[in-house]
Amino acid sequence: MTTPISYFLVVSAMLFSIGTIGVLVRKNALIIFMSVELQLNAVNLALVAFSRMHNELDGQVLAFFSMVVAAAEVVVGLAIIVTVYRRRRSASVDDLTVLRG
Amino acid sequence: MSADQLVFWVFAPISIGSAIAMLLQRNAVHAALFLIVNFFTISVFYLVLGASFLFAVQIIVYAGAIMVLFLFVIMLLGVDREESLLERLRGQRVLGIALGVGIALELIVAIRAGVGFATHAPANFDEVANRGGNAAAISAVLFRRYFFPFEVTSILLIVAAIAVVVLASRQRPSLARATEERATDAEAA
Numbered sequence: 001m002t003t004p005i006s007y008f009l010v011v012s013a014m015l016f017s018i019g020t021i022g023v024l025v026r027k028n029a030l031i032i033f034m035s036v037e038l039q040l041n042a043v044n045l046a047l048v049a050f051s052r053m054h055n056e057l058d059g060q061v062l063a064f065f066s067m068v069v070a071a072a073e074v075v076v077g078l079a080i081i082v083t084v085y086r087r088r089r090s091a092s093v094d095d096l097t098v099l100r101g
Numbered sequence: 102m103s104a105d106q107l108v109f110w111v112f113a114p115i116s117i118g119s120a121i122a123m124l125l126q127r128n129a130v131h132a133a134l135f136l137i138v139n140f141f142t143i144s145v146f147y148l149v150l151g152a153s154f155l156f157a158v159q160i161i162v163y164a165g166a167i168m169v170l171f172l173f174v175i176m177l178l179g180v181d182r183e184e185s186l187l188e189r190l191r192g193q194r195v196l197g198i199a200l201g202v203g204i205a206l207e208l209i210v211a212i213r214a215g216v217g218f219a220t221h222a223p224a225n226f227d228e229v230a231n232r233g234g235n236a237a238a239i240s241a242v243l244f245r246r247y248f249f250p251f252e253v254t255s256i257l258l259i260v261a262a263i264a265v266v267v268l269a270s271r272q273r274p275s276l277a278r279a280t281e282e283r284a285t286d287a288e289a290a
Contacts, residue, residue: 001149002103005222008146009212011113015139017205018120024197030129030175034136037167038120041143044155052150052222055230057242060152064243067155067162068254072261074167078174079268085178094189 001052008049015042029081029091033074040070105149116142129175133168140164151226154236 022035051059123135
């Protein structure tokens with residue numbers, strides 16, 4: 001492989017930052033959630049790249065675990081969004097300020 | 102230019118571009134479709150990096166299962182809603198983008214300091230780490246050194262399944278009426 005490993009890490013960093021901007025800027029809860037997924041994937045890419053760099057498979061196993069956690073997280077998060085939508089008739093996070101204590 | 106470099110330079114712009122396009126979409130369905138494109142490009146990166154098992158898992162779990170779940174919920178909630186452009190917090194958009202660009206620059210500086218831009222991966226990955234094929238090698242690591250975390254994962258999945266059943270089950274009618282009354286009381290007060 002002739003591509004330097006840092007190239008993949010830079011792509012991963014950029015994807016993570018785009019996900020961060022999505023979480024900070026967007027209002028739709030579903031799109032915020034998709035941005036979180038993007039961040040998780042960016043970190044997975046970095047893990048796999050590090051696994052390749054260190055010639056060990058531990059990074060890939062960690063990425064596998066993070067995929068499992070992401071799957072569980074998506075299911076619970078979407079259920080919460082649906083529950084909120086059922087009460088508030090809206091998926092905008094601005095309407096959730098009523099949740100403050 | 103070797104094959105893996107060609108693959109990288111073809112797919113890296115698609116990856117970044119689809120992520121930015123996802124961010125700019127008004128329509129949640131279009132955003133989900135761009136995210137699927139992004140997941141496919143990441144799976145191609147996995148293949149280049151010698152993680153063929155994760156390549157398959159990425160397509161099956163992410164692009165398949167998770168995004169179908171997302172699209173299902175988008176359809177359930179209705180797609181024709183426009184996002185309000187009103188900013189509740191003044192300067193949130195500008196500040197958010199500035200902080201995002203800042204974290205990107207910071208990460209790139211960290212990569213330069215920690216890994217170095219010219220560091221090449223060892224050439225014998227397929228002979229050392231991936232001996233006997235990636236799936237066999239990964240299962241050897243997973244079921245020996247990481248066996249206990251693997252079992253904990255199953256508990257996590259069961260807890261998530263129970264949580265969804267609890268969250269998604271409709272309230273009993275009497276209970277729902279009581280909460281509604283409380284809500285109307287709160288609005289009146």
